[in-house]
Amino acid sequence: MSAQGKAPRVLVVEDDPHLAAGVMENLRAEGYEVSAAADGEQALEWLKAETCELIVLDVMLPGIDGFGVCRTLRAQGNSTPVLFLTARGDPADRVRGLESGGDDYLAKPFHLQEFLLRVRAILRRWDWYHSASATAATAIMSFGGNEVDFRVFRARAWNGEAHELTEKEAMILKVLAEHGGQIVSREDLLEKVWGYDVFPSTRTVDNFILRLRKRFERDPANPRHFLTVWGVGYRFLKDGEP
Amino acid sequence: MKSLRVFQLTTLALVLVSVVQVGWWLLDQRSYAHQSVAAARTAYAEQAVAAQALIEAGVSPERVTQVLPKILVAGGRAEIAPAVNAALGAEERSRQRQYAWEGAFFLLALGLCIAVIARALRAEARVLEEQDSFLALVSHQFKTPLASLQLSLETLALRAPPPEQARVLIDRMLSDLTRMELMVTQILESARLERGRVDLRCESLQLAGAVGRVVSQLEERARKARVRIAVHVEPQLQVLSDPLALDVVVRNVLENALAALAPVGGGEVTLTARAVSGEVELAVRDSGVGFAPADGARLFQKFTRLHPGGGAGYYGTGLGLFIVRRMMELAHGRVSAHSDGPGQGASFVLAWPAVPGPPA
Numbered sequence: 001m002s003a004q005g006k007a008p009r010v011l012v013v014e015d016d017p018h019l020a021a022g023v024m025e026n027l028r029a030e031g032y033e034v035s036a037a038a039d040g041e042q043a044l045e046w047l048k049a050e051t052c053e054l055i056v057l058d059v060m061l062p063g064i065d066g067f068g069v070c071r072t073l074r075a076q077g078n079s080t081p082v083l084f085l086t087a088r089g090d091p092a093d094r095v096r097g098l099e100s101g102g103d104d105y106l107a108k109p110f111h112l113q114e115f116l117l118r119v120r121a122i123l124r125r126w127d128w129y130h131s132a133s134a135t136a137a138t139a140i141m142s143f144g145g146n147e148v149d150f151r152v153f154r155a156r157a158w159n160g161e162a163h164e165l166t167e168k169e170a171m172i173l174k175v176l177a178e179h180g181g182q183i184v185s186r187e188d189l190l191e192k193v194w195g196y197d198v199f200p201s202t203r204t205v206d207n208f209i210l211r212l213r214k215r216f217e218r219d220p221a222n223p224r225h226f227l228t229v230w231g232v233g234y235r236f237l238k239d240g241e242p
Numbered sequence: 243m244k245s246l247r248v249f250q251l252t253t254l255a256l257v258l259v260s261v262v263q264v265g266w267w268l269l270d271q272r273s274y275a276h277q278s279v280a281a282a283r284t285a286y287a288e289q290a291v292a293a294q295a296l297i298e299a300g301v302s303p304e305r306v307t308q309v310l311p312k313i314l315v316a317g318g319r320a321e322i323a324p325a326v327n328a329a330l331g332a333e334e335r336s337r338q339r340q341y342a343w344e345g346a347f348f349l350l351a352l353g354l355c356i357a358v359i360a361r362a363l364r365a366e367a368r369v370l371e372e373q374d375s376f377l378a379l380v381s382h383q384f385k386t387p388l389a390s391l392q393l394s395l396e397t398l399a400l401r402a403p404p405p406e407q408a409r410v411l412i413d414r415m416l417s418d419l420t421r422m423e424l425m426v427t428q429i430l431e432s433a434r435l436e437r438g439r440v441d442l443r444c445e446s447l448q449l450a451g452a453v454g455r456v457v458s459q460l461e462e463r464a465r466k467a468r469v470r471i472a473v474h475v476e477p478q479l480q481v482l483s484d485p486l487a488l489d490v491v492v493r494n495v496l497e498n499a500l501a502a503l504a505p506v507g508g509g510e511v512t513l514t515a516r517a518v519s520g521e522v523e524l525a526v527r528d529s530g531v532g533f534a535p536a537d538g539a540r541l542f543q544k545f546t547r548l549h550p551g552g553g554a555g556y557y558g559t560g561l562g563l564f565i566v567r568r569m570m571e572l573a574h575g576r577v578s579a580h581s582d583g584p585g586q587g588a589s590f591v592l593a594w595p596a597v598p599g600p601p602a
Contacts, residue, residue: 016386018414022393029401038505060382087385088378109389112396 008053008123009033013043013069014085015061019108023056023085023115030116040064044072052080054122059086059097067100074101079153079167081122085110101166104195121195128192129171132178141177143238144225146216150174155215163215168193172208176226176236185233209234250363257356264352268345275337279330286322286330289313293320376544380429383545383560387418387425394418428561432544435568442484442572446597449488449515449522450475456493457513460500468508469500475515481522481594487569488594491577494562495526495590502530502588509587521575522596527589532581541579542567566592 010032014020017038024034035052037043040061047055055073059066070082081103086093089107097105103122106115133139133150141148145158153170155163165173171193176184186205194204209228213220224240293306293313303315314323394411397403403411453475464471481488499511509529516523533541545560563579570577574595581588 016390018390018418019386019393021414022390022397026393026397026401085389087382087389108385109392112393112400 007031007033009035009051010054010056010119011035011037011043011046011050011052012056013037013040013061013066014056014058015039016058019058019085026112026116027056027119030119032119040066040069043069047073047078047080053126054119055080055082056119057082057084057102059084059088059093067097067102070097070100070102074166077153077164081126081167083118083122098194103167118195125171125192125195129174132174141173141238144216144218144240148173157216158218165215168208169212169215172205173212173236176234177238180236180238183229183232183235187233189233205234253359253363257352257359260352261349264345264348268341271341272338275334275341279334282330283322283327286312286326290320290322296320383425384422387421391415391418425561428565432561432565432568435565435572442487442569444482444573445485446480447483447485447488448477449479449481449524449594450477452485452488452492453513453515453524456489456496459493460496464500464511467500467504469503470508470510471496472510472512475513475524479515479517479522480597481575482597483573483575483594484569487573491566491569491592492524494566495577495592498562498590499526499528499530499588502528502532505531517596520596521593524592525589526592527587529587532584532586532588533579534583535581538579538581542577570594 010027012020012023012027012034014023014036015038020036020038024036027034035046035050037046040063043055043057044064057066057069061069064072066084066086070084073080073082082101084097084102084105085108086097086105087108089105094105103125104118106118129150139149139151141150146155148155148165148170150170150173153165153167155165157163172189175189175192189205209226210220213223213226217223217225225237227235227237227241229235289310290313293310293315296306296309297303297315297318297320306315306320307313310320312323312326313320394415398408398411450473453473457471457473461471496511496513503509503511506529511529512525512527514525514527542563544564566577570592576593577590579588579590
């Protein structure tokens with residue numbers, strides 16, 4: 001159950017009817033509300049009118065492929081988490097999927113319990129994020145002349161520039177803000193934001209921190225808010241380093 | 243691929259060494275010819291000096307010319323005969339021309355070798371690439387029914403469903419296995435077709451018979467999928483084809499039509515045959531999902547799927563129309579596909595050589 005107490009809704013986008021049926025039956029058995037789309041266009045059409053908490057998205061779809069669907073959604077500002085299902089499980093393909101805005105990646109054939117575990121993990125992460133941004137006090141954070149609205153993934157930087165944050169940037173910011181002043185390791189950030197074994201390297205976290213510095217630091221080369229603790233991780237200082 | 247790279251580099255090194263060797267040989271021969279002629283000139287010049295000394299010593303010019311025939315004595319002076327000088331120059335030029343031709347021939351031969359080797363290497367690399375791509379596509383095609391099979395089995399193990407739901411899962415697994423079996427058959431068939439390892443017979447066959455057989459095999463499935471099949475094939479139409487290949491191509495095209503109708507919940511398929519300029523054409527029209535006109539040729543490539551499975555128990559392997567194209571090529575026939583666009587239905591035309599009529 002989500003923070004709001006109702007069954008999370010999952011959209012399954014899979015062109016193979018048997019696999020789609022199997023995935024949907026199991027998700028329903030776990031208490032999720034499930035809808036289906038047989039290709040990318042149907043999925044994008046459905047998402048124009050409906051919302052869901054998770055999209056289980058096949059990569060090799062006829063017409064627009066799963067990566068294309070995910071990129072389109074992100075470009076439209078839709079931050080619904082995406083779990084990719086694909087027959088291609090090589091690392092380059094995984095990274096491609098995650099770079100297109102996906103949250104997790106599962107190679108076919110997969111174990112049912114692992115699939116359900118990953119669905120739960122993604123929904124738990126988002127549940128945490130929404131709970132942690134639920135009140136007016138936690139939804140908006142101000143630091144160093146910047147203002148971030150976690151609910152709508154938008155920010156206004158110290159120089160007045162408006163930024164659309166990706167869901168990962170917002171989540172990283174949220175984790176760092178929750179541990180303000182404390183050291184957060186790269187592994188903790190990966191676990192909290194992506195899940196346990198999604199990315200092949202912790203360098204990804206470093207790239208996201210660089211992006212946050214570019215958005216919010218007055219001098220990204222000499223950061224005052226997003227500090228690197230060499231060999232360990234990062235520390236966020238809301239008031240900036242003296 | 244590593245051994246191929248080593249072979250490429252070794253071959254390239256050998257060819258480069260050969261080119262340098264030929265170049266060096268050319269220079270060396272040119273220099274040798276020049277030196278030989280220069281040495282002959284020096285020898286004749288020494289003979290001229292000796293002849294001059296003999297003349298000055300009182301030997302008659304006739305005697306000097308007799309002893310040294312390449313030396314011309316005129317007006318008390320001895321010198322190399324102009325004809326000898328000219329012959330030496332001609333010899334030098336002739337040898338240089340010969341080396342230039344031979345060198346050019348060797349370089350041309352080496353160039354041809356390089357071209358032949360490069361072509362063979364490129365062809366080999368292309369075959370390897372195609373094999374890799376084929377394997378990747380095949381493994382991808384297998385993973386989806388495998389995933390479905392695994393999911394059904396794990397669902398049975400995890401949830402212990404009631405008998406009626408278990409029956410659904412078992413039927414699904416059996417269907418997945420049938421799908422994989424069909425894929426194996428089609429993959430083997432397409433591999434054989436691609437390598438030309440299929441000997442097709444060429445017989446006079448009644449088209450209506452083949453169409454009737456295939457339609458009766460698919461009738462039950464069509465009925466369940468709410469598809470009406472209408473056949474307009476005159477019994478006298480005869481085509482030149484292999485009997486098995488004829489059934490396979492008609493069946494694959496008809497199955498493709500059923501697949502195109504599945505996502506729209508059924509419809510109609512019409513099979514119409516006619517004789518036209520030395521050919522017999524069979525047009526298979528459906529009122530299904532159709533496709534963009536530009537995708538017509540792509541449909542006959544391996545593993546092309548333009549639409550999702552849709553339902554009604556149909557699963558494409560992406561090989562059916564590829565097999566149709568290859569079999570039609572081997573039967574000296576042709577196949578084409580046309581649609582006015584998505585949602586507009588599609589038409590597939592198969593054309594075989596007609597059986598020549600009896601002489602008038």
